[in-house]
């Protein structure tokens with residue numbers, strides 16, 4: 456028999472993945488507690504491959520009153536272009552470090568796709584040397600100019616950049632673990648897409664939880680907990696899991712030196728931002744995200760969480776793993792622990 460708690464979790468999980476309101480097209484029909492209120496969203500790295508289409512999607516959101524765009528180069532052109540679109544968010548553009556305080560001031564949500572992307576042959580960790588410093592410096596400014604903001608980190612390696620942000624905020628005395636979120640939504644979209652194709656259902660109906668982290672084997676899709684039910688052979692489940700884990704590399708290879716996923720990432724980030732804004736408006740929303748967590752022995756872990764007005768309000772249980780998932784869970788721990796440690800040490804080095 457279904458317990459009340461299990462029933463509640465099942466209902467919450469039904470909101471995961473494509474079931475959240477699509478961005479674009481029908482956004483004008485949205486009603487939400489946050490709609491029309493004073494909500495400032497800031498994108499750091501707004502002139503980049505992800506930043507531009509993300510800003511475009513956010514410009515269509517009725518949940519935003521001010522869309523603040525920041526980059527170290529080229530932000531004004533992006534902002535001028537977007538500002539001609541007949542939707543409510545007011546666009547402001549800021550270029551260069553001296554404009555960062557103004558860009559951030561009184562933001563409710565800061566989304567960070569700033570940093571370099573992979574080229575073929577690289578791992579996400581190969582980006583650490585450049586992106587760690589970028590994320591650290593941006594978070595120092597966030598702690599100063601919008602300490603209450605929710606912060607959603609896209610910049611890779613996410614497994615390390617989120618712990619970096621946490622350490623910066625701890626040092627500044629502004630850390631709120633409930634409002635610091637690593638964006639792993641693209642892994643969920645990929646899992647939904649690939650699994651739906653394999654079992655022959657529309658991707659819009661598919662909902663696959665993805666836990667762990669955001670790099671290779673640390674990405675752990677839970678096919679056994681998907682809805683609708685995924686009834687495939689263990690070999691097929693293994694192949695699907697590996698495709699989801701390697702999906703970022705699939706795009707990096709296809710782009711052949713011209714970067715990594717940008718359009719699908721922008722779509723994922725816009726949907727994730729919308730969930731954050733709905734939650735800020737008082738509507739509970741379930742998302743998978745990489746957060747500080749006590750669900751496992753790892754201090755940061757991606758899992759399904761329920762977002763509410765105060766950030767992460769509930770960590771949904773990981774549920775029962777099948778044999779493949781249990782083995783993959785054990786296999787991810789070493790790499791994820793190492794990536795977290797690397798991020799923490801980077802901020803605390805003398």
Ligand SMILES: NC(=O)c1ccc[n+]([C@@H]2O[C@H](COP(=O)([O-])OP(=O)(O)OC[C@H]3O[C@@H](n4cnc5c(N)ncnc54)[C@H](O)[C@@H]3O)[C@@H](O)[C@H]2O)c1
Nearest residue numbers: 500502503504505526527568569570571572609610611720
């Ligand atoms: N979390 C995910 O699922 C996911 C998915 C795709 C890409 N990514 C990561 O997102 C990041 C960005 O990817 P992209 O394709 O948009 O790269 P990009 O090079 O096209 O854009 C990055 C932007 O960041 C800007 N930038 C650099 N330093 C900055 C700073 N100090 N302050 C503000 N802006 C700064 C650049 O000027 C550029 O406009 C990469 O690290 C990539 O690996 C993550």
Ligand SMILES: O=C(O)C[C@H](O)C(=O)O
Nearest residue numbers: 573579611703704715716
């Ligand atoms: O693969 C990358 O380097 C970018 C991103 O993390 C992705 O998953 O697409």
